[in-house]
Amino acid sequence: MDTNFVERRRRDLITAAGLAAVAAIVPLFVKDVYVQNIMVLTLMYAALSQSWNILSGYCGQISLGHALYFGLGAYTTALLFTKFGVLPWFGMIAGGLISAVIAMALGYPCFRLGGHYFAIATIVIAEIGLLLIQNWDWAGAALGIDIPVRGDSWLKFQFTRSKLPYFYFALALACIAWFVTWWLEDSKWGYWWRAVKDNPQAAESLGVVVFNSKMGAAAVSAFLVAVGGSFYAQFVSYIDPGSVMGFQFSLLMALPAVLGGIGTLWGPLLGAVILIPLTELTRSYIGGSGRGVDLIVYGTLIVLISLALPQGLVSLFSRSKAKGATR
Amino acid sequence: MGLLYGLIAVGLALIFGLMDVVNFAHGEFLMLAMYVTFFLFTFFAIDPLLSAPLAAAALFVLGAAVYLVIVRFAMRAKANVGMVQIFATFGLAIVMRGLAQLFFTADYRSVPNSWLGGKTVSVAGIFLPQPQLFGALVAIAAFGGLYLFINRTDFGRALEATREDPGAVALVGIDKNRVFALGWGLGGALVGLAGAIMATFFYIYPDVGASFALIAYVTVALGGFGSVFGAFAGGIIVGLVEATTALILPPSLKSVGIYAVYLLVVFIRPRGLFGSM
Numbered sequence A: 001m002d003t004n005f006v007e008r009r010r011r012d013l014i015t016a017a018g019l020a021a022v023a024a025i026v027p028l029f030v031k032d033v034y035v036q037n038i039m040v041l042t043l044m045y046a047a048l049s050q051s052w053n054i055l056s057g058y059c060g061q062i063s064l065g066h067a068l069y070f071g072l073g074a075y076t077t078a079l080l081f082t083k084f085g086v087l088p089w090f091g092m093i094a095g096g097l098i099s100a101v102i103a104m105a106l107g108y109p110c111f112r113l114g115g116h117y118f119a120i121a122t123i124v125i126a127e128i129g130l131l132l133i134q135n136w137d138w139a140g141a142a143l144g145i146d147i148p149v150r151g152d153s154w155l156k157f158q159f160t161r162s163k164l165p166y167f168y169f170a171l172a173l174a175c176i177a178w179f180v181t182w183w184l185e186d187s188k189w190g191y192w193w194r195a196v197k198d199n200p201q202a203a204e205s206l207g208v209v210v211f212n213s214k215m216g217a218a219a220v221s222a223f224l225v226a227v228g229g230s231f232y233a234q235f236v237s238y239i240d241p242g243s244v245m246g247f248q249f250s251l252l253m254a255l256p257a258v259l260g261g262i263g264t265l266w267g268p269l270l271g272a273v274i275l276i277p278l279t280e281l282t283r284s285y286i287g288g289s290g291r292g293v294d295l296i297v298y299g300t301l302i303v304l305i306s307l308a309l310p311q312g313l314v315s316l317f318s319r320s321k322a323k324g325a326t327r
Numbered sequence B: 001m002g003l004l005y006g007l008i009a010v011g012l013a014l015i016f017g018l019m020d021v022v023n024f025a026h027g028e029f030l031m032l033a034m035y036v037t038f039f040l041f042t043f044f045a046i047d048p049l050l051s052a053p054l055a056a057a058a059l060f061v062l063g064a065a066v067y068l069v070i071v072r073f074a075m076r077a078k079a080n081v082g083m084v085q086i087f088a089t090f091g092l093a094i095v096m097r098g099l100a101q102l103f104f105t106a107d108y109r110s111v112p113n114s115w116l117g118g119k120t121v122s123v124a125g126i127f128l129p130q131p132q133l134f135g136a137l138v139a140i141a142a143f144g145g146l147y148l149f150i151n152r153t154d155f156g157r158a159l160e161a162t163r164e165d166p167g168a169v170a171l172v173g174i175d176k177n178r179v180f181a182l183g184w185g186l187g188g189a190l191v192g193l194a195g196a197i198m199a200t201f202f203y204i205y206p207d208v209g210a211s212f213a214l215i216a217y218v219t220v221a222l223g224g225f226g227s228v229f230g231a232f233a234g235g236i237i238v239g240l241v242e243a244t245t246a247l248i249l250p251p252s253l254k255s256v257g258i259y260a261v262y263l264l265v266v267f268i269r270p271r272g273l274f275g276s277m
Helices: A003-029 A033-058 A067-084 A088-110 A115-134 A164-185 A188-198 A200-205 A210-236 A241-245 A247-260 A267-285 A293-308 A314-326 B002-019 B026-044 B048-074 B081-104 B130-152 B154-164 B166-171 B176-198 B208-223 B228-248 B251-268
Strands: B120-123 B126-129
Touching: A003 A033, A003 A164, A033 A164, A033 A188, A033 A210, A033 A247, A033 A267, A067 A088, A067 A115, A067 A210, A067 A241, A067 A247, A088 A115, A088 A210, A115 A241, A115 A247, A115 B208, A115 B251, A164 A188, A164 A210, A188 A200, A188 A210, A210 A241, A241 A247, A247 A267, A247 A293, A247 B081, A267 A293, A293 B048, A293 B081, B002 B026, B002 B130, B002 B176, B002 B208, B002 B228, B026 B048, B026 B081, B026 B176, B026 B208, B048 B081, B048 B176, B130 B154, B130 B176, B130 B228, B154 B176, B208 B228, B208 B251, B228 B251
Parallel strands: none
Antiparallel strands: B120 B126
């Protein structure tokens, strides 16, 4: 292994620690609740997109049904809390484990499918999940679940007075997702995944257990997304099937990674930091009238960015770096 | 209904077979065709029966334009071509939905009292609603027409040749871009026809396309990507499965049957029913 690589990985880790430290200080100065709200969402999407990126970016299995895992996390936590009074922390872990198990169970038949067949299977499975929950009266059916306020503490993971605790949890989640990616990137799994993505046949012949490594990626990815779902349920304290499990949501989760740079360490974070504030701002400044202008702006941006920068925004940085190196 | 699903899906399958691109704005194409039909009816009192060709023509132009303005560039991406085209067409879908909300508002609209609307016809003792029956006939005719077009005309042959080897056709002097644009136009025209017919018995609103788009993807994949015949057969199967599920499960779950059948088929035959490779 060349020293360049080790050097780069160390630099990545230091940069991330620095960014996290800066991010942790920001809300102490920015007191505006609206802005804080956007920051929480940005960090949440960064975490989700980073998790999505593990399966779809590194391992190359394009999933357009990750809303299923998000919804499972949100629903497990919300149901356990409202029906049985189980603390969200346990709900979070339970949701994560359930999602990971389901991801592997679904992976068993799905990973034999190639390309578009796989992508459509993931959409269809998420859609079945959505329809089932919509028709499940005990879980609130199409109306969803209102999570009652039972206090204001870290123990119950409910905060009514300030958004700061949510912010720090979202920051921690984004850091964990980033760190897991960073750690896996240079692990046996990481190399397997890239081999599977680039050429499954060749990987197989070189002794990579293609199937198992896909299963591993699916489990890690689903677990983290479900934790994100649990967090979201507590954050907005109201969930309904359409908003946490819809097809749109699967795409929204993938979008930051795609715009930032799919299969890269920094792509999802960069994409989220640019995209989410943009989305929220267009929504509140032009979208208020409900007349679709925000959708037009948002959609146009997606088209333009995906056409102009097919390798994502991180490609801008690496390109300038490469130039610097040759000079 | 199955035949209409087939008609919607054939357009998608044509584009996919030609250039390996899934149009994620296909549902919005359908939505637009329904609005075109609606406005022709409301402002000019042109019955959907007559405006269907106009809707098809309008969507032909749109399809070709979308290829020339967006997809052509998406295809040039050197990396992540698959994701780029998914998000380019998905972005387009969002824009189209936004435009529809802006100009047509989110209201539900319908085409009242068309020549076909609400009437039934009795065939061998079974009463069938006229719009659906007519839709089925149009779908069969369109499919026949497409078949003849692909097999009997120069353009059609160019289409087939480009599908088989885009590199080689360039050597014979066929402009790949023109053929692709034509393919997108045809795909649009087919969904335009479907939209015009569906406008006679479905409510029209900006999000209407989304619900049909997913079914269209499933239909195409069920039949096997790249197989136009497969898409049509897939449509018939999807229609039958939907009708059967509606008998067993509550209406809100009727799509579950379609999805389950899709999964069952691809798990057994990962290339769809009629897919090659």
